Amino acid sequence: MRNWILHLGTLALVAVLLVTLPPYHATNLARILVLVVFAIGYNLAFGYTGLLSLGHALFFAAGVYGAALPVTYLGLPQLPALIAGLAAGGVMAALVGLLALRTAGVSFMIVTLMFAQAGYLTLLYFNPVTGGDEGLVLPDAATLLPGLSADAARATIAFALFATALIAALVIVQSRLGRTMVAMRENEERSRMLGYNPFAVKLAALALSGLFSGAAGAAYALLFGYAGASFATIQYSILPMLWVLMGGAGTVLGPLIGTAAMFYLVDIAGSYTTATLLFVGVALVLLILFAPKGILGTIRERWLTWLP
Amino acid sequence: MTNLITPTRRTLLKGMGAGLLASAALPGHVFGQAAPIKLGFQLHRTGIGAAYGRWYERTAQAALKVVNDAGGINGRPVEIVFEDDATDPKRGAEVVEKLASQAGCDLIFGPLFSHVVIGSAPRAGELKIPYLVCSEGYHVASGMLNRWTMQPGITDVRAQVSSMAPWVTQNLGKKVTMVYPDYAFGYDHRDFFTEAVKAQGGEVIAQIAIPPTETTFTRYLPQIPTETEVLYHVMVGPAVLTFVKELGDFYGSGARPQIFGFIDSLEAVDTASPGLEFLEGTHFWEAHNRVKQADASEAETFYRAAVGVDDNGASVSDAADVATYSHMFSVWETLSVIKKGMEAAGYQGPADRQKFVEAVEAMTTFDAGQDHPQGDKVFNGKTHQVFGHQFISKVEGGKLMRVHQTAIEDGQYADAVDYSTQSF
Numbered sequence: 001m002r003n004w005i006l007h008l009g010t011l012a013l014v015a016v017l018l019v020t021l022p023p024y025h026a027t028n029l030a031r032i033l034v035l036v037v038f039a040i041g042y043n044l045a046f047g048y049t050g051l052l053s054l055g056h057a058l059f060f061a062a063g064v065y066g067a068a069l070p071v072t073y074l075g076l077p078q079l080p081a082l083i084a085g086l087a088a089g090g091v092m093a094a095l096v097g098l099l100a101l102r103t104a105g106v107s108f109m110i111v112t113l114m115f116a117q118a119g120y121l122t123l124l125y126f127n128p129v130t131g132g133d134e135g136l137v138l139p140d141a142a143t144l145l146p147g148l149s150a151d152a153a154r155a156t157i158a159f160a161l162f163a164t165a166l167i168a169a170l171v172i173v174q175s176r177l178g179r180t181m182v183a184m185r186e187n188e189e190r191s192r193m194l195g196y197n198p199f200a201v202k203l204a205a206l207a208l209s210g211l212f213s214g215a216a217g218a219a220y221a222l223l224f225g226y227a228g229a230s231f232a233t234i235q236y237s238i239l240p241m242l243w244v245l246m247g248g249a250g251t252v253l254g255p256l257i258g259t260a261a262m263f264y265l266v267d268i269a270g271s272y273t274t275a276t277l278l279f280v281g282v283a284l285v286l287l288i289l290f291a292p293k294g295i296l297g298t299i300r301e302r303w304l305t306w307l308p
Numbered sequence: 309m310t311n312l313i314t315p316t317r318r319t320l321l322k323g324m325g326a327g328l329l330a331s332a333a334l335p336g337h338v339f340g341q342a343a344p345i346k347l348g349f350q351l352h353r354t355g356i357g358a359a360y361g362r363w364y365e366r367t368a369q370a371a372l373k374v375v376n377d378a379g380g381i382n383g384r385p386v387e388i389v390f391e392d393d394a395t396d397p398k399r400g401a402e403v404v405e406k407l408a409s410q411a412g413c414d415l416i417f418g419p420l421f422s423h424v425v426i427g428s429a430p431r432a433g434e435l436k437i438p439y440l441v442c443s444e445g446y447h448v449a450s451g452m453l454n455r456w457t458m459q460p461g462i463t464d465v466r467a468q469v470s471s472m473a474p475w476v477t478q479n480l481g482k483k484v485t486m487v488y489p490d491y492a493f494g495y496d497h498r499d500f501f502t503e504a505v506k507a508q509g510g511e512v513i514a515q516i517a518i519p520p521t522e523t524t525f526t527r528y529l530p531q532i533p534t535e536t537e538v539l540y541h542v543m544v545g546p547a548v549l550t551f552v553k554e555l556g557d558f559y560g561s562g563a564r565p566q567i568f569g570f571i572d573s574l575e576a577v578d579t580a581s582p583g584l585e586f587l588e589g590t591h592f593w594e595a596h597n598r599v600k601q602a603d604a605s606e607a608e609t610f611y612r613a614a615v616g617v618d619d620n621g622a623s624v625s626d627a628a629d630v631a632t633y634s635h636m637f638s639v640w641e642t643l644s645v646i647k648k649g650m651e652a653a654g655y656q657g658p659a660d661r662q663k664f665v666e667a668v669e670a671m672t673t674f675d676a677g678q679d680h681p682q683g684d685k686v687f688n689g690k691t692h693q694v695f696g697h698q699f700i701s702k703v704e705g706g707k708l709m710r711v712h713q714t715a716i717e718d719g720q721y722a723d724a725v726d727y728s729t730q731s732f
């Protein structure tokens with residue numbers, strides 16, 4: 001019960017912020033919410049199942065292009081394109097998982113990284129279709145929801161997507177599958193001995209993670225009107241990991257806290273120095289030293305042990 | 309004195325209060341009565357475009373000083389708010405947002421890299437804020453962007469490339485092999501130069517695309533056909549030094565084709581660097597002669613001094629800090645166009661942004677002079693693209709010396725879009 005109060009309360013708070021914040025921060029929040037969905041997806045694989053992937057940029061980019069290509073070449077309306085992007089992310093993750101999950105640990109990191117890099121180069125290779133590094137401009141966000149301005153439509157869709165993702169994540173981690181995912185993270189051998197099939201559970205977790213990542217990629221492309229190969233670069237595999245680490249791996253609200261904190265860390269540091277990445281680095285070092293479980297992970301450990 | 313060394317809380321508070329008062333009072337003295345016009349500058353201060361960004365910022369500061377010394381715009385002082393976009397399209401769109409919504413800028417200008425421009429322009433269009441890019445990409449004139457995005461400061465790559473073909477085929481040779489990076493920027497070169505060479509009766513006999521991940525080129529060089537008369541190269545990024553060195557090793561001291569390159573590869577790089585000796589006697593496109601030529605105009609001399617570049621094209625304070633001279637003039641000239649546009653539109657504030665765009669669209673020609681030190685230009689209000697002269701230089705004694713200047717018409721092409729008919 002208190003879980004639901006906390007999470008629904010968070011949703012209500014975010015909704016209020018979206019409406020009351022000044023325009024600059026409201027749009028930032030819409031961006032953050034979409035990226036949080038990506039981080040939630042990453043957290044399912046990394047935080048809950050213990051799959052340290054360096055290839056999530058591929059799933060995000062699959063969403064970006066899964067939505068952008070049909071919109072550009074088939075004239076698909078934007079909302080169905082969102083579904084297409086979500087599906088593309090899930091399918092891509094399942095396919096990569098089928099091969100990459102034969103490995104574990106460091107090998108898994110390398111194999112996923114390799115797939116993502118291959119995906120990036122594929123986007124460049126098919127430049128005439130994908131726009132390559134320059135990318136494609138997508139239709140104005142004002143056409144997203146009839147009757148709403150671009151900003152209102154963006155906020156509405158970002159919030160709806162975030163709310164769906166957050167509740168879905170909460171349901172998943174409290175479900176039987178979610179518990180099994182944690183079992184894989186904690187002790188795969190023992191789970192196998194108890195009769196679970198680690199490969200199937202991890203594949204399911206990765207595919208789910210891909211669905212979230214794909215949805216985020218599709219939404220990011222559609223809401224902000226741009227698809228480009230830069231979304232498939234290694235940077236977009238590292239970022240969700242940092243967001244999750246900062247917020248707290250294996251916590252449902254951690255991705256929200258981590259993504260927002262990191263976004264504003266870069267945004268504010270950027271006003272004072274060009275060395276914004278130094279700030280990010282120092283923040284992470286401090287985190288590892290003093291709160292290795294991330295912000296929410298530490299809070300859970302010390303005070304709120306019931307947090308999912 | 310002891311108070312200063314170990315201040316009490318009271319003195320500290322007093323000092324802070326005085327400081328606050330002083331800082332609050334100061335701007336009034338500096339800027340006078342009228343509120344300044346705020347121009348946002350989307351700057352590649354970090355990331356792959358940092359070498360360009362460094363010089364774009366210096367050029368913008370120099371141009372700003374000239375504008376303010378001459379009384380600002382519409383009698384108001386002008387200030388520029390710089391914001392780093394890390395040469396990243398995602399961050400670029402956020403920076404547009406920040407400059408427009410948070411800093412309250414009247415318009416935004418300055419980005420160079422194509423992917424950043426393409427990633428940011430949609431947001432500028434939504435925010436209905438003029439977005440003046442210094443990018444040389446063909447994406448403005450191709451019709452890909454929107455009515456709020458304009459490029460009045462630099463000729464686009466399609467025109468640059470096309471205007472090279474007549475001279476190259478008549479003076480260097482008709483059988484051309486192209487070496488270019490295997491991504492969008494390289495494809496503009498491949499497509500437009502191949503087409504232009506054909507129109508001149510020449511032929512591109514081989515197109516060698518180098519994947520962006522390559523760090524060595526030895527395996528591509530044997531693909532250059534032996535009958536090649538001209539080797540056309542454009543390689544953006546640090547790999548250019550390796551490329552030139554390996555090309556030198558490949559041809560040794562034997563016969564080599566004529567070599568023609570785009571200076572983009574060597575912007576911010578000294579052509580007399582060790583390892584680049586092989587470039588001696590080869591030709592380059594330049595949009596603005598890095599080395600001060602004997603016939604330099606007064607405006608050119610003034611501009612060069614204002615941005616702090618010496619006669620060799622390096623910073624006056626550091627001879628190793630070579631300018632991105634063939635691109636940075638676009639910042640200076642864009643600011644000139646902003647001033648003219650705001651004056652023509654009687655610009656008072658954000659409500660006049662549309663009038664400003666219409667005023668720029670109405671412009672047709674820019675005269676050479678202090679406002680346009682690179683030379684005279686023709687502006688196409690329909691495609692939002694400017695066209696200027698281009699130069700071909702030869703490396704002599706490690707220095708780029710001009711051997712040809714194109715006519716503006718050499719680069720012009722049929723309109724692909726008419727932005728002026730689109731709604732705001």
